[in-house]
Structure formats: structure tokens, C-alpha cells
Amino acid sequence: MIRTITRRNFLCTLLCLSVFTLSRLPRALVKWRGARVHEPLALSLANFFSHKQSAKIIGLQYLRFAPKEADVHLLVELICSHRPERRTELTIANVNKRRELLLLQQRQDFEHGRIVKLHGWILSETEVRLCALTALV
Amino acid sequence: MLIDARSLSKDHRIETEVCIVGAGAAGVTLAREFIGQPFRICLLESGGLELDRETQSLYQGERTGHPYFPLDMARLRYFGGSTNHWEGWCRPLDEIDFETREYLPYSGWPFDRSHLDPFYGRAQTICQLGPFVYDADAWKLDASPPLPFIGDRIITTIYQFSPPTRFGKVYRDEIARAGNTTTFLYANVVDMETTETGQTVTRLRVACLDGNKFWVSAKLFILAAGGIENPRLLLLSNKVQSAGLGNQHDLVGRFFMEHPHLVSGLFLPSHPASSTDLYRRPHNTEKKVSVLGALTLSAKALRREQLTNFSAILVPPRSWSQVSKGVASFKRLLSEFRRGSVPEDFVKHLKNVIVDLDDVAIASYRQFYKSEYPLATWLALENRSEQVPNPDSRVTLTAERDRLGKNRVRLDWRLSSSDKRSIRRGHEIIGEELGRAGLGRLRVVVDDNDSVWDSTMVGGFHHMGTTRMHVDPQQGVVDANCRVHSMSNLFIAGSSVFPTSGYANPTLTIVALAVRLADHVKRIMT
Numbered sequence: 285m286i287r288t289i290t291r292r293n294f295l296c297t298l299l300c301l302s303v304f305t306l307s308r309l310p311r312a313l314v315k316w317r318g319a320r321v322h323e324p325l326a327l328s329l330a331n332f333f334s335h336k337q338s339a340k341i342i343g344l345q346y347l348r349f350a351p352k353e354a355d356v357h358l359l360v361e362l363i364c365s366h367r368p369e370r371r372t373e374l375t376i377a378n379v380n381k382r383r384e385l386l387l388l389q390q391r392q393d394f395e396h397g398r399i400v401k402l403h404g405w406i407l408s409e410t411e412v413r414l415c416a417l418t419a420l421v
Numbered sequence: 422m423l424i425d426a427r428s429l430s431k432d433h434r435i436e437t438e439v440c441i442v443g444a445g446a447a448g449v450t451l452a453r454e455f456i457g458q459p460f461r462i463c464l465l466e467s468g469g470l471e472l473d474r475e476t477q478s479l480y481q482g483e484r485t486g487h488p489y490f491p492l493d494m495a496r497l498r499y500f501g502g503s504t505n506h507w508e509g510w511c512r513p514l515d516e517i518d519f520e521t522r523e524y525l526p527y528s529g530w531p532f533d534r535s536h537l538d539p540f541y542g543r544a545q546t547i548c549q550l551g552p553f554v555y556d557a558d559a560w561k562l563d564a565s566p567p568l569p570f571i572g573d574r575i576i577t578t579i580y581q582f583s584p585p586t587r588f589g590k591v592y593r594d595e596i597a598r599a600g601n602t603t604t605f606l607y608a609n610v611v612d613m614e615t616t617e618t619g620q621t622v623t624r625l626r627v628a629c630l631d632g633n634k635f636w637v638s639a640k641l642f643i644l645a646a647g648g649i650e651n652p653r654l655l656l657l658s659n660k661v662q663s664a665g666l667g668n669q670h671d672l673v674g675r676f677f678m679e680h681p682h683l684v685s686g687l688f689l690p691s692h693p694a695s696s697t698d699l700y701r702r703p704h705n706t707e708k709k710v711s712v713l714g715a716l717t718l719s720a721k722a723l724r725r726e727q728l729t730n731f732s733a734i735l736v737p738p739r740s741w742s743q744v745s746k747g748v749a750s751f752k753r754l755l756s757e758f759r760r761g762s763v764p765e766d767f768v769k770h771l772k773n774v775i776v777d778l779d780d781v782a783i784a785s786y787r788q789f790y791k792s793e794y795p796l797a798t799w800l801a802l803e804n805r806s807e808q809v810p811n812p813d814s815r816v817t818l819t820a821e822r823d824r825l826g827k828n829r830v831r832l833d834w835r836l837s838s839s840d841k842r843s844i845r846r847g848h849e850i851i852g853e854e855l856g857r858a859g860l861g862r863l864r865v866v867v868d869d870n871d872s873v874w875d876s877t878m879v880g881g882f883h884h885m886g887t888t889r890m891h892v893d894p895q896q897g898v899v900d901a902n903c904r905v906h907s908m909s910n911l912f913i914a915g916s917s918v919f920p921t922s923g924y925a926n927p928t929l930t931i932v933a934l935a936v937r938l939a940d941h942v943k944r945i946m947t
Contacts, residue, residue: 341779387859394857395571403776404864406852 325375326356329363330421332386332414343419345402346412359417363389363410386410423597425469426608426629433635437463437603438946440625440639442610442654443646445502446928447914447935449588449596450547451643454939456599460946463637464596464604465627467646468499470589475630479609479823482649482830486814487874489679489834495882496647500606501589503647503882509585510926511548512555512578513541513933515730517720518807518923524727527676527810528921531892531901537933544932548583549591551710555579557699560706564699567714568860574722575854578732582703582711583928608635611825612658613642613911619661621909628825641942645914645935648677648884652816652917653830655888655898655905667888667898667905674816676889677834678808678922679880683867685733685804686848690861697800700735716802717924718847726850729843731806731924733851738801746866747777748784802851802863805881805924806844809837816887834880838871845869883927888917903938914938 333339347354353362363386364370374382393399393408400412438460441448452464468476480493489495497505514534521529542553554560557567557577567577596602605627612626624638644651652674656665665673690697698704699714706712715732723730750770757764764770774781808814814835818828845867852863868875891897894906899918905911914935916927923930 391857391859394853397853399853399856401849401865404866406849406856406863406865408856 323356323360325364325371326360326417326421328379328382329360329374329386329414330417331379332383333418336418339415339418342402342405342407342412343415343417346400346416347419349400349402353413353416354420356417356420359413359420363413363417386414422602423470423593423604423606426465426605426627426635427631427633429605429633429635431633431635435463435603435605435635435637437461437637437639439463439641439643439942440465440637441643441645441914442625443467443502443644443650443915444500444589444604445645445647445915446504446588446931448643448645449501449504449592450544450932450935451645451914451939451942452596452599452602452604453547453592454936455943456595456602458601458943458946460601462599462602463639464602465608465610465625465637466500466604466606467609468497469606470500470593472497472499472505475824476607479825480649481823482832483819483821484832484834486833486835487878488876489832489880490882492649492830492832495884496649499589500593500604501587504586504588504928507583507585507928509548509583511545511550511581511583511929512925513537513553514923514925514930515717515720517723518730518921518925522724522727525729525809525921527812527889527896530920531890537930537937540933540937541929543936544929545581547586547932547936548929549586550581550583550929551706551708551712555581557714560708560712562699562704562706562712564704564714565696567699568697568716568855569858570854570860571858572854573719574850576717576719577699577714578717580713580715580734580926582713607631609825610646610654611827612660613654613666615658615661615666615908617661619666620907622666622911630824639910641910641912641945643912643914643938643942647915648887648917649816649830649832651913651915652887653818653828656818657827666911667908669907670895672812672889672896672898674887675812675814676810676886676920677814677816677832677884678810678886678919679834680883680922680924680926681804681806681808681836681840681844681874681878682881683804683806683844683875683878684738684801685844685865685867686802686851687738687864687866688735688800688802688855688861689798689864690800691859692861696860697735701737701800716851718850722850726846728847729807729809729840731804731844731847733802733804733848735800736803738799745777745780745784746773746868747775747780750774750777751781751784802848804844804848805926806840807922807924809840809843810886810889810921811835811837836874841867841871841874881926883916883922885916885919885922885927888913889920890918891920902941903934912938912942 389410390408398409440463444466482492496503516534519530519533608627611628628634655673658666703711703713715734717732750773819831821829848865888898
């Protein structure tokens with residue numbers, strides 16, 4: 285059986301596809317901007333969360349709130365507090381040690397008021413940046 | 422002796438020394454405290470020994486302001502009052518609740534918590550509770566220990582549970598046997614007569630629903646009819662003082678307060694759910710009383726942040742609607758569409774659905790496949806909060822009349838933006854401290870629009886503040902001894918005298934204040 289497509293149906297499908305593509309564009313752009321920087325520590329940090337999908341959702345929300353941080357290199361720098369020794373410490377640490385260090389850092393964030401309120405969530409700056417990294421890498 | 426007032430002869434005159442109006446927690450406590458005293462007591466109860474619809478309908482009234490329960494559902498009008506259906510939640514008000522807080526208008530009681538402590542101790546026994554101890558650490562529990570917060574901002578406090586004591590059943594025989602006490606059932610006070618100066622109540626006009634009427638004369642009268650009926654009776658008694666008794670400064674009926682109850686946060690614990698066991702269900706103790714833990718802010722944190730008092734317990738979320746605004750909006754839209762209508766705030770709901778599309782998808786999955794997908798890992802925070810005293814939140818009379826020919830009431834419950842702001846900030850602090858201690862993460866679900874309340878916010882059937890206590894007649898209806906300012910022999914018992922409400926369920930404080938008032942009356946009468 286030959287199915288014919290009317291002009292109206294064709295245009296309607298085209299419109300839907302265009303809307304879908306446009307809606308995905310900002311996310312793709314953010315991902316492209318983030319991924320173009322090669323950052324070995326970023327990959328390790330991005331593996332912090334076991335539920336990556338959830339982390340990505342939070343990360344993207346955060347980047348909407350702080351679009352200037354949509355950069356892998358900058359996020360790593362911020363997570364390391366711009367301290368080279370911290371970067372080294374996180375780089376050479378094994379998975380468990382790195383996890384321990386990052387959890388401690390999150391608690392210190394709360395202690396010192398480095399807190400982000402995101403969609404009602406009360407989160408530490410470190411963890412939202414880790415989420416943002418997960419979304420970008 | 423218990424007497425059915427309908428059996429009295431028309432215009433019968435009863436002479437007594439002390440007349441108590443209302444046989445709820447306050448009235449029954451007062452009557453018990455007076456047993457064996459060298460003066461006679463007359464206890465008037467509007468209802469009988471069981472619930473009857475006709476009497477209950479006398480509570481009906483209008484509601485404006487924030488949506489509220491139908492007024493004839495909010496209290497029970499028979500012997501024992503609302504203790505006939507209370508759940509038994511008990512704890513005293515905190516020290517800070519009694520303080521004059523500069524940041525909280527109209528705050529401050531005429532005395533501090535330590536003054537009331539001995540009476541709380543006696544109230545504990547009356548409410549069949551354990552020792553007067555509300556520090557979580559002082560109890561040996563079959564539950565996990567309190568959450569180990571760091572610092573001094575969050576504390577774990579305790580609710581004790583009364584069996585619950587049904588005052589009308591537990592204390593009925595004792596009151597019926599008392600030689601100096603006569604209880605009249607089906608007896609509704611419809612007017613309080615005073616001397617010409619309006620400073621002394623001489624007698625009460627009492628009516629039964631079958632048409633019978635009689636008089637009660639006494640040396641001293643105590644209104645213990647509840648937070649809405651107490652002001653109503655004062656306002657109705659306006660023959661000599663046109664604004665009503667004790668209402669020279671237009672305060673009677675104002676400052677109506679409730680305890681806003683709402684789901685305020687969603688807690689995702691870092692550790693197994695058992696570590697929060699203390700906050701999730703009542704636990705038996707070695708002292709044979711059930712207790713439940715709750716999270717509160719320390720007085721220091723409340724003062725520093727200028728917040729009203731509150732507590733939060735943890736409960737498993739009942740549905741995704743509690744977890745996600747998007748799901749709640751999705752359900753609302755679906756139900757409106759099914760009825761063929763579009764809600765006024767359609768755009769707001771649509772926005773919620775789009776923002777929480779992932780939640781909506783999971784909720785739909787749960788609905789279609791009857792799955793238990795992730796809800797079990799969450800805990801909702803159920804908040805009970807102090808309300809900011811607000812003179813515009815009030816009880817007034819309407820033109821409509823009840824079966825006894827008396828004006829019904831209109832309740833205009835109003836909350837202020839600072840109520841909501843305070844709850845939200847309080848939960849942000851809990852979220853910060855949960856994170857700081859590594860205990861988990863909190864999502865605060867109280868939105869940023871302080872002028873609008875979610876429809877899921879309800880009261881706790883607690884009516885307070887409408888005949889508030891203050892040493893200054895221009896700021897309160899009753900003085901520190903619960904005597905109506907400018908009246909020589911009229912007293913008020915119950916939560917209508919609370920100047921501020923705290924977050925604690927009011928019954929224990931009602932009973933403590935009734936015990937205190939009883940001691941005062943004994944001193945006057947002997």
C-alpha cells in the first residue's frame with residue numbers, strides 16, 4: 285500500500301522537528317563548549333556520583349543559574365579552589381580517597397556558607413559544580 | 422451530680438459560688454481541681470455525654486481569609502469537648518515562646534516558662550503522660566539516637582503522647598460523685614448579665630435546644646468554651662457594654678492563631694532510613710509513654726535569624742504530589758480537564774509540569790505500572806509552626822443566628838508574609854545543617870511567594886489568641902490571672918488566652934493554665 289504525505293503533514297512534521305532541534309540546541313552547545321577542553325581530572329571528578337543522570341539534571345539546572353561556569357577547566361579550578369596543591373591532591377588520590385576529600389569539602393562548604401539553593405535543594409557549591417562537570421564531560 | 426438541664430423547670434434559678442462554662446479539657450480540669458473545696462461549683466456543658474448533631478450545629482459559622490475547616494467540624498460540643506477526638510500530642514511551650522521578642526509584634530507573656538513549670542508538672546499527670554521531660558537525650562528509647570548535628574542551630578526535641586485521655590470519660594465519675602459539683606448537660610449560655618456598671622457578671626441566661634431556659638447566679642464565672650466560643654460569648658453579651666464584655670479596646674476575637682501544618686521539605690538521607698527512626702513514629706519508653714522526636718531550631722538560632730518557632734517530624738511521602746510541584750500541577754490540570762474546565766492559574770501549573778517533567782514521567786510510570794519506584798528513599802518534613810500574632814486574623818459576629826437566636830461567628834483566618842518567610846528560612850537552616858553534618862540533603866518545598874499559601878497548608882484544629890493575655894488592658898483581654906480586664910469576677914480558661922502560640926499542641930498548656938487558674942480561684946474563694 286502506498287501512503288501519500290500531504291503538504292500540510294510534511295510541513296507539520298518539519299515544524300515539530302525544528303522545534304525539537306532548537307530545544308536541544310542550548311544543551312548541545314553547553315556540552316560542546318564544556319567538552320572541548322581536555323581535562324584529565326575532570327573525568328575523575330565527573331565520576332563522583334553513582335546516579336549520573338540525576339547529577340546531570342542538577343548540573344544543567346546549575347549552569348542555567350551560573351552560565352559563566354559552563355566550562356570544564358573553570359569548574360575544575362573552582363572545585364580545587366584555584367589551589368595547585370589541591371589539584372595535585374585530588375589527581376593523585378585513588379577513588380576512595382578522592383571521594384573522602386570531596387565529601388569533606390562539601391561539608392566544609394555548608395560550614396562556611398558556600399551554599400547554593402537550586403530548585404529548593406540546599407546544596408554545597410562543590411557538589412553543584414561536580415554535577416555541572418558530570419553534565420559537561 | 423450530672424443533670425439533664427432540659428428537665429429543669431422553666432426559669433429555674435441556680436445559685437452557686439463558681440460557675441464554669443464548658444466541660445472540655447479546661448473546664449473538666451477546673452472542676453476536678455475544685456473537688457472538696459468549701460464552695461459550690463456549677464459546670465455547664467452545651468452537649469450531652471455523646472455527640473449529637475443538633476448541638477454540634479451550634480458551632481456553625483462563616484469562614485473567610487485562608488481556607489479553614491467547617492467550624493462545626495473543628496471542635497466537639499459535648500462532655501469532654503475536643504478531647505473526645507484528640508490524638509494526644511503533648512509538649513509544653515518553649516521558653517522563647519513566652520519571651521517578648523523585639524522582632525515579633527505583640528509577643529510576650531506576662532510570665533516566663535519557669536513560672537508555668539510546676540503547673541505543667543501537674544498537667545502531665547492529668548493528661549496521663551510520663552515525667553515532665555522533653556529533652557531527647559534524657560529518654561532511653563527503642564529507636565535510633567537523635568541525628569548528630571554539629572553546632573547549636575538544630576536540636577531534637579520530644580513530643581509525648583497521651584493515651585489520649587478522653588477527659589469526658591476518664592474524669593466523668595469523679596466529677597459526678599463530687600459533693601460540691603453539679604454538672605448541667607444540654608445547657609447553652611446565651612447571655613451574661615452584669616451590674617449597671619458592666620464590671621461584674623451577676624448571672625447567666627442558659628437555654629436548652631428544646632426551648633427550656635434557666636438562670637445561674639454565681640460569685641465567680643469562668644468561660645472555658647474554646648477559642649471561638651469564648652470571644653463569641655463576650656461579644657454576644659452586649660446589653661450594658663455595647664461592644665461586648667471586656668471589649669473596650671476592640672481586642673475580643675482578634676489575634677486568632679492556628680498552627681500552620683504543611684509539608685515543608687523533602688529529606689534525602691545519606692544513611693539508611695533507620696537512622697531517622699526517632700522522628701518517624703512514636704516510640705515506647707521504659708516509662709510506658711510514647712514519644713516522638715522532632716527537629717527544631719535552638720532559641721539562639723531563632724533569635725539570631727528572627728524567626729518564629731516551629732518543629733518538623735519526618736514522614737514517608739504519601740505521594741509524588743508531595744515530592745514534586747510538577748506532579749501536583751499535572752494532577753490538578755488532569756482533574757480540571759476531565760471536568761471540562763481550565764484552572765485560572767493554568768500557566769503556573771504548566772510551568773511546574775515542564776520544569777518537573779522528569780518527576781511527572783516517574784509518577785506516571787508509578788501510576789500505570791503500580792510500581793514502588795524510588796519514593797521509599799525520601800522522607801517528607803511535616804512542619805507545625807507558630808503563627809505571627811495578627812490583629813486582623815479574627816472572630817466576629819454575623820447577622821445570621823443559630824437555633825437559640827444568637828449570632829453566629831465569622832472566622833477570618835489570616836497569615837502574614839513573615840509566617841511563610843520564617844518557615845522557609847527555618848528549613849533552609851535545617852538543610853544547611855543536614856549537609857554540614859553529612860546527614861543528607863533537603864529540598865525546601867515552601868515557595869518564594871510569601872503572599873500566597875499553598876492550599877495544602879492547613880491548621881491543626883487549634884484555636885488560640887482570641888482573648889489574649891496581657892498586663893495592659895489596651896493590649897490584652899485578660900490579665901496575668903486570666904481575669905477579664907475591667908471585670909471583677911469573670912475569668913477565661915483555654916487557649917484563647919495565649920498571647921503567642923508556639924508550635925506545641927495546646928492541650929498541655931491549656932490544662933496547665935487551668936490548674937494555675939484553679940489555684941488562684943481557690944485563694945479568692947477561701
